Structures are given as C-alpha cells and as structure tokens.
Amino acid sequence: MGAIAIEPIREAYIEGFHQALDTVSxxxxxxxxxxxPPLESTREFVRDNITNGHPQFVAVSDxxxxxxxxxxxHEREVHAHRGTLGxxxxxxxxxxxxxxxxxxxxxxxxxxIGLRRIExxxxxxNVRAKALYEKVGFVLEGVAREAVLIDGRFIxxxxxxxxxx
Ligand SMILES: CC(C)(COP(=O)(O)OP(=O)(O)OC[C@H]1O[C@@H](n2cnc3c(N)ncnc32)[C@H](O)[C@@H]1OP(=O)(O)O)[C@@H](O)C(=O)NCCC(=O)NCCS
Numbered sequence: 001m002g003a004i005a006i007e008p009i010r011e012a013y014i015e016g017f018h019q020a021l022d023t024v025s026x027x028x029x030x031x032x033x034x035x036x037p038p039l040e041s042t043r044e045f046v047r048d049n050i051t052n053g054h055p056q057f058v059a060v061s062d063x064x065x066x067x068x069x070x071x072x073x074h075e076r077e078v079h080a081h082r083g084t085l086g087x088x089x090x091x092x093x094x095x096x097x098x099x100x101x102x103x104x105x106x107x108x109x110x111x112x113i114g115l116r117r118i119e120x121x122x123x124x125x126n127v128r129a130k131a132l133y134e135k136v137g138f139v140l141e142g143v144a145r146e147a148v149l150i151d152g153r154f155i156x157x158x159x160x161x162x163x164x165x
Contacts, residue, residue: 002062004098006105009046009056009068016065017058018042024088028150030126031088055109059089059098066093069106071118081116099132107136111164118164123148124156137162 009017022036036042049056049070059067067089074082085106089098110118120138122129138160146154 004059004061004066004093006057006101007060009049009058009070011047011050013058013060013065014043014046015039016060017046017068020058020065020068020088020090023090027091030123030129031086032121032148034150053113054083055106055113057102057106057109059093059102061093066090067098067102069102071106071110071115073113073115081114083110083115083118085118085120094128099129100135103132103136107162107164116164117161119159119161122158122160124158130158130160133160 007013018036018039021031021033021042025031025033025035028034037045046056048054049072052073054070054072056068056070058065067087069085069087071083071085074080074084085103087099087102087106089102107118118138119141120133121144122133124143139162140158141161142159144157144159147157148155
C-alpha cells in the first residue's frame with residue numbers, strides 16, 4: 001500500500017466520501033447511519049462544508065477515499081463557537097495511525113477558524129474510537145443511556161468534548 005494523503009475535501013472526492021460513509025454505516029456498529037444518506041444530500045453536505053469553511057478532510061489512498069473527518073460549526077449565534085466531529089475509516093485501513101492523523105489535522109483546522117469547543121458522540125462499546133479521542137484531548141462529559149438501538153440492542157452514547165484554548 002502506498003502513502004496515504006490527508007487532504008481537504010473537494011468536489012472530486014464527494015462520491016468517494018459517500019462510498020466510504022456507506023461502507024462504514026453498513027457495518028451497523030459505529031455510526032448514526034445504517035447506510036449513507038442519498039448521494040445528492042451527501043453532495044449538499046460536503047458543498048456546505050466547503051462553502052462555509054467547516055473543516056472536512058479525507059484520507060486518500062491511490063485516489064480512493066478511505067477515511068474522513070469533519071467538524072461542523074453549530075448554527076445559532078450563541079453556539080457558533082462549538083463544532084461537532086464525525087469520522088470513519090474503511091476497515092482495512094484501521095489501526096495504523098490514520099485516525100490519529102485525520103483527527104489531528106481536522107482539529108487544527110477547527111482551531112484555525114476560531115472554534116472553542118469540539119463535541120462528539122461515541123457508542124459506549126467503541127473502545128478504539130474512545131481511546132483515540134482521549135489521546136487527542138477529548139474528555140467524558142456524560143452518558144446518554146440506551147440512546148442508540150441497533151438490531152435489537154440498546155447502546156449507551158458517550159458524550160465527549162474538548163476545549164481549544
Ligand atoms: C475509530 C477510528 C477512526 C480510529 O482510527 P484508526 O486509524 O483505526 O486508529 P489509530 O490507528 O489512529 O489509533 C489511534 C490511537 O488509539 C489507540 N488504540 C486503538 N485501539 C485501542 C484500544 N482498543 N485500546 C487502547 N488504545 C487503542 C492506538 O494505539 C492509537 O494510539 P497511538 O497514536 O498513541 O498509537 C477507526 O478505527 C474507525 O473508523 N472505526 C470505525 C468507525 C468509527 O468508529 N468511527 C467513529 C465513530 S464515533
């Protein structure tokens with residue numbers, strides 16, 4: 001496998017991002033989707049990120065999108081210092097430091113646009129994601145008990161956040 005680049009999302013990566021999102025969603029374990037939203041709404045999501053400067057980066061291997069990380073700034077004026085983070089990596093590209101690279105670049109971009117607080121939700125049984133988030137500075141803020149239901153199983157949702165000072 002060649003070097004994997006971390007790049008800001010752009011129009012040419014939208015379909016690849018959509019495919020990666022769909023693959024990880026269909027694992028039915030990690031995300032709040034069980035399949036990707038339709039391509040057109042994914043396109044709108046990405047275009048909105050690009051137009052409004054919400055940080056979104058993709059990991060690209062041989063031209064293929066193999067992971068992503070985005071931080072969406074909240075809309076209301078009183079919450080606009082906050083952003084919500086989401087990320088995912090294709091199964092065969094996990095556990096080799098890519099998540100750490102992606103999240104670090106995306107947090108740096110959030111800092112650069114003046115965000116003060118980054119939030120995320122992670123399923124309580126997602127040990128690997130929680131470990132990554134703690135390593136880069138997220139702390140536990142709460143637990144939404146049984147907030148997720150997948151395939152008949154209730155899962156607690158861990159609320160984490162980091163402050164950028
Ligand atoms: C979660 C995810 C983004 C992490 O990315 P990754 O590339 O697999 O993780 P990395 O290889 O960068 O590992 C990050 C760190 O966590 C550590 N880590 C990984 N699994 C761990 C575990 N079970 N216990 C403790 N630490 C662990 C790694 O050692 C690494 O630390 P280091 O940088 O000090 O060596 C990726 O696995 C993924 O996409 N998973 C499925 C989708 C998902 O969970 N998305 C997030 C939803 S909230």
